[in-house]
Amino acid sequence: MWFSSGSPHTGASIGLPSPVVGLKVRVLGALEVLRSGEPVRVTSPRQRALLVTLAMAPGRSVSVEALAENVWGEDPPNSVRASLHTLVARLRSALGEDSIGTAANGYRLDVHPESVDVARFLRLIEVAERAGDGERDVLADAVALWRGEPVGVDAPGLVERYLLAVQRRADLDLAAGRHDGLAAELADLVARYPLREPLWERLIRALAATGRGAEALAAYAECRERLADELGVEPGEALRLLHAELLAADEPVSVPRRRELPRDIGHFTGRADEVRRLLDAGRAAVGRAVVISAIDGMAGIGKTTLAVRVARQLAPEFPDSQLWIDLYAHTPGQRPLGPNVALDRLLRAVGIPGAQVPEGLDERAALWRTTMAGRRSLIVLDNARDSEQVRPLLPGADGCLVLVTSRRRLVDLEGAHAVSLDVMPSSEALDLFTRVVGDDRPAAEPEASAEVVESCGRLPLAVRIAASRLRHRPQWTVRYFAARLRDEHRRLGELRTEGGDVIGVLEPSYQALDEDLRRQFRLLGLHPGADFDARAAAALADLPVEQAEDRLQRLVDANLLREPMPGRYQLHDLVRAYAIRLASGEPDRDAVLTRLTGYYLHGAGAAMNVAYPAERYRRPVVPRPHGAPPVEPADFGDAIAWLEAERANLLAIATDEQVVLVSRIVWRHLSRTNRLDDAWALYPRALEHARSAGDVSGELQVLISHSELYWLVGRLRESMRHSEQAAAVARATGDRAGEAQALAMLGLVHQQMGDPQSAADLYRQAIALGEDIDGDAGGAHVMGVSWSNLVWANWLLGRQADAYEAGLRGLDLARACGDTHGEATALGNLGYWCVDQGRYDEAIGYLERALEIARALGFRRAEANTLHSLGLACLGKQRYDEAGKHLHRALAIARDIGGREAEREALLGLSALAVKSGRPWLAVDWGQKALEVAYRFDDPSQRAETHHELGDTYESCGDIESAVEHWTAALLLYDEIGSPRAGELRATLERHVIG
Numbered sequence: 001m002w003f004s005s006g007s008p009h010t011g012a013s014i015g016l017p018s019p020v021v022g023l024k025v026r027v028l029g030a031l032e033v034l035r036s037g038e039p040v041r042v043t044s045p046r047q048r049a050l051l052v053t054l055a056m057a058p059g060r061s062v063s064v065e066a067l068a069e070n071v072w073g074e075d076p077p078n079s080v081r082a083s084l085h086t087l088v089a090r091l092r093s094a095l096g097e098d099s100i101g102t103a104a105n106g107y108r109l110d111v112h113p114e115s116v117d118v119a120r121f122l123r124l125i126e127v128a129e130r131a132g133d134g135e136r137d138v139l140a141d142a143v144a145l146w147r148g149e150p151v152g153v154d155a156p157g158l159v160e161r162y163l164l165a166v167q168r169r170a171d172l173d174l175a176a177g178r179h180d181g182l183a184a185e186l187a188d189l190v191a192r193y194p195l196r197e198p199l200w201e202r203l204i205r206a207l208a209a210t211g212r213g214a215e216a217l218a219a220y221a222e223c224r225e226r227l228a229d230e231l232g233v234e235p236g237e238a239l240r241l242l243h244a245e246l247l248a249a250d251e252p253v254s255v256p257r258r259r260e261l262p263r264d265i266g267h268f269t270g271r272a273d274e275v276r277r278l279l280d281a282g283r284a285a286v287g288r289a290v291v292i293s294a295i296d297g298m299a300g301i302g303k304t305t306l307a308v309r310v311a312r313q314l315a316p317e318f319p320d321s322q323l324w325i326d327l328y329a330h331t332p333g334q335r336p337l338g339p340n341v342a343l344d345r346l347l348r349a350v351g352i353p354g355a356q357v358p359e360g361l362d363e364r365a366a367l368w369r370t371t372m373a374g375r376r377s378l379i380v381l382d383n384a385r386d387s388e389q390v391r392p393l394l395p396g397a398d399g400c401l402v403l404v405t406s407r408r409r410l411v412d413l414e415g416a417h418a419v420s421l422d423v424m425p426s427s428e429a430l431d432l433f434t435r436v437v438g439d440d441r442p443a444a445e446p447e448a449s450a451e452v453v454e455s456c457g458r459l460p461l462a463v464r465i466a467a468s469r470l471r472h473r474p475q476w477t478v479r480y481f482a483a484r485l486r487d488e489h490r491r492l493g494e495l496r497t498e499g500g501d502v503i504g505v506l507e508p509s510y511q512a513l514d515e516d517l518r519r520q521f522r523l524l525g526l527h528p529g530a531d532f533d534a535r536a537a538a539a540l541a542d543l544p545v546e547q548a549e550d551r552l553q554r555l556v557d558a559n560l561l562r563e564p565m566p567g568r569y570q571l572h573d574l575v576r577a578y579a580i581r582l583a584s585g586e587p588d589r590d591a592v593l594t595r596l597t598g599y600y601l602h603g604a605g606a607a608m609n610v611a612y613p614a615e616r617y618r619r620p621v622v623p624r625p626h627g628a629p630p631v632e633p634a635d636f637g638d639a640i641a642w643l644e645a646e647r648a649n650l651l652a653i654a655t656d657e658q659v660v661l662v663s664r665i666v667w668r669h670l671s672r673t674n675r676l677d678d679a680w681a682l683y684p685r686a687l688e689h690a691r692s693a694g695d696v697s698g699e700l701q702v703l704i705s706h707s708e709l710y711w712l713v714g715r716l717r718e719s720m721r722h723s724e725q726a727a728a729v730a731r732a733t734g735d736r737a738g739e740a741q742a743l744a745m746l747g748l749v750h751q752q753m754g755d756p757q758s759a760a761d762l763y764r765q766a767i768a769l770g771e772d773i774d775g776d777a778g779g780a781h782v783m784g785v786s787w788s789n790l791v792w793a794n795w796l797l798g799r800q801a802d803a804y805e806a807g808l809r810g811l812d813l814a815r816a817c818g819d820t821h822g823e824a825t826a827l828g829n830l831g832y833w834c835v836d837q838g839r840y841d842e843a844i845g846y847l848e849r850a851l852e853i854a855r856a857l858g859f860r861r862a863e864a865n866t867l868h869s870l871g872l873a874c875l876g877k878q879r880y881d882e883a884g885k886h887l888h889r890a891l892a893i894a895r896d897i898g899g900r901e902a903e904r905e906a907l908l909g910l911s912a913l914a915v916k917s918g919r920p921w922l923a924v925d926w927g928q929k930a931l932e933v934a935y936r937f938d939d940p941s942q943r944a945e946t947h948h949e950l951g952d953t954y955e956s957c958g959d960i961e962s963a964v965e966h967w968t969a970a971l972l973l974y975d976e977i978g979s980p981r982a983g984e985l986r987a988t989l990e991r992h993v994i995g
Helices: 045-056 064-072 080-095 117-128 132-144 156-177 182-192 197-208 213-231 237-247 274-285 302-318 339-351 362-370 388-395 426-437 446-455 461-469 478-483 502-511 515-524 534-541 547-556 572-583 591-610 613-618 636-652 659-672 676-692 697-713 715-731 734-753 755-774 780-797 800-816 822-836 839-855 860-876 879-895 898-918 918-936 938-957 960-977 981-995
Strands: 022-025 032-035 100-103 107-108 291-296 321-326 377-386 401-406 415-419 562-565 568-570
Touching: 032 572, 045 064, 045 080, 045 107, 045 156, 064 080, 064 107, 080 100, 080 534, 100 515, 117 132, 117 156, 132 156, 156 182, 156 197, 182 197, 182 213, 182 274, 197 213, 197 237, 197 274, 197 401, 213 302, 274 291, 274 302, 274 401, 274 415, 274 547, 291 302, 302 321, 302 377, 302 401, 302 426, 321 339, 339 362, 339 388, 377 388, 377 960, 388 401, 415 839, 446 461, 446 478, 461 478, 461 502, 502 572, 515 534, 515 547, 534 547, 534 591, 547 562, 591 613, 591 636, 591 659, 613 659, 613 780, 613 822, 636 659, 636 676, 659 676, 659 697, 676 697, 697 734, 715 734, 734 755, 734 780, 780 800, 780 822, 822 839, 822 860, 839 860, 860 879, 860 898, 879 898, 898 918, 898 938, 938 960, 938 981, 960 981
Parallel strands: 291 401, 291 415, 321 377, 377 401
Antiparallel strands: 022 032, 100 107, 562 568
């Protein structure tokens, strides 16, 4: 063949392209991409890894081997080049087609090196070395490019070069007397790199140079403690000499009077954003009014650990005193510490003799404020109950910082900076687990380790307990421990050590609730889903929705419940396990569950009737139970929103008793929104249960739903089998509406398998049955569907006038019975037929209306199909730019929803566009991709059609040998399925072979 399998436009043949103007990539911190000043989202981890790897060498070729290693590590795909080609294509789609060039053995990022921060940083470092008097400013520019730890960058020595640059710039600032802000900057750095002695040395010099000798000595003491704890060594000679200089200074140094902060935990992990926010707030307290930072979160979330970490890092900023007091709000066996007692302890801690401490709360609070005036002090109030307990303990002095931790959100604590802690990200929780276990088992069993962490709900306390259990059981594998944690009912018992357990920390939070809240919390343990709204909570408790909403908000404030988005609530996995344990003894649990299940079934029916009214006749009616609130969607959007929000809960209630009902109610929504994974989880169980229970009506409807599911994924033989079974059941029971539905579905399968005559016969049988059925029983609906599908069968049979007439009748019936989805389908079918007949303007009229409806309904499969047809219509009118836009959009939607047939058609459309626009090499590339898609599912007619069109494409390229190869493959498949197109293709082959 005369063309290459890759793009012919390589740098070797036409020279390197000009760099893309306006594209900027930042990797010195979290990955950021800007194009013309606008952010570009690159969310795929592999695309991000690819981009970072290319960005480390802007404008230069990076080999396929290097890219594969950085993208896939030690587990590359079987076809690295093909997979990398696909990945590059998707990244180009995000960044711009001109952003990534193809080189001889790899790819390059076509940007100017100055547009990538890491390249600019390295160049500035080189410039600084010969900048003379300007060295400091150049280094400052280089350091300013760093926004945090580089993500995914594995450049040897890059962080080291950054730290050396910081140290050199700090030396120049110290020598020139530039001290403003230097100590704060260096304090941030030693927090990130606590074992790097040169940074500590410069921090101590900066503090001493600004007259903060006490803080300099405190910093040395902290550095020495860190080195001893982590490495078991003393500071190096440079630091020891500096320490001696401070002690020998003429001006005496005062040492902080009280340093009560607990030791920093040895395995502190993550929380970088929260630490930064608290450090910023803490440093704002220096020289200003008192600053309060309130850290809240559920039990075991790591509030105290975070407070310790932040307080120890801020300690040098508050040399007069660093105080710690536990207020015992949720400590088992302890009564919460009243403010009067707490003030007594605080006053004694700052030197007030016990005999001078007054008795009354107001007097003690006044003395506390007076004593703290003029002091730069840090006070940590740990384990607070509420704002009333905290408020009297606040000093009134400028320059003081108060850190408060509490399980409750202290929403009425005036002027507080609130930091609410959530569970750890998976990577940080896994890192914590690995560090606490302390051996190589987590690394050797990464999947099991990840499962353990998720079983712990990524709650730091639970992760530590789990890791400690494993640490002290060297004979256990991680996989064995993961299996023990899978049972939700025994999980809490597994998360227990001599040092504590999860139940022990949750119990005080539960006991602190009033009885109404305790009952609501217990009932939430009976909810089977992952999240819920106030109406579900109202159904559980037999309450008005407003009262249930109030209770949920109070549980949120108590950090026993989360509100990840407005109006949706979740229990943390371990809190849920605790609630389940409590709910096991609920006396009316059966009535509660019946009420909740009835609420969801009735609500689903109400929403489906609004969203899909034309198929109301197929859905069973479930009455709303007493005590359950109504679901009353105002319009299509409200109905879809409810169904999507509650989809997982509807699947969760689909137990053996309800699985058939759930399937019969929501099947159309799962189909229209392409929720095929949910359908696979539901239909097989529903069919089995309907048959075992002798539910013939349920069996019939589930068979039809199951047939459509198989059809959607291209498993046509299974689809045919289920449709035939449905038709047989319907005939045996005299269900003519059910028989019509089954025959219409069976016709669709025959059509897809390349047998349009059988399809047309089946559609007409369904239409005949529909004409005999009363309108309320769905006759108009099933006729409309069948007439619309008859467009395709007649078209394939060459009956073009009949095809057009069928399309118009299908459209009229869809509109008559309010089937808006059917209207979009009918318009799309008519539009495609008009394209094939060259009636492009008429086609565009039908298709633009179909696209408008499909988008309004969120009917993405119809949207993809319609965009494909619009692309072909624009192609016919030689409007190539519009055609490309429509076809690329169709391809993106098809891939997003997993619509392989729509993907194949979009790829073939792009192939046709490439032929028309004079790019035969690209046409072949699109056609080959379409063939790959066709072979992913069991549909010989689609394989045959794709081979046929690819052969035509090769012919247009002048490669007759390859064209004949694909035509031959197509002919074999046409003969296998008895397609009428076989004769036409056989004549084509004979002409070329004989010629």
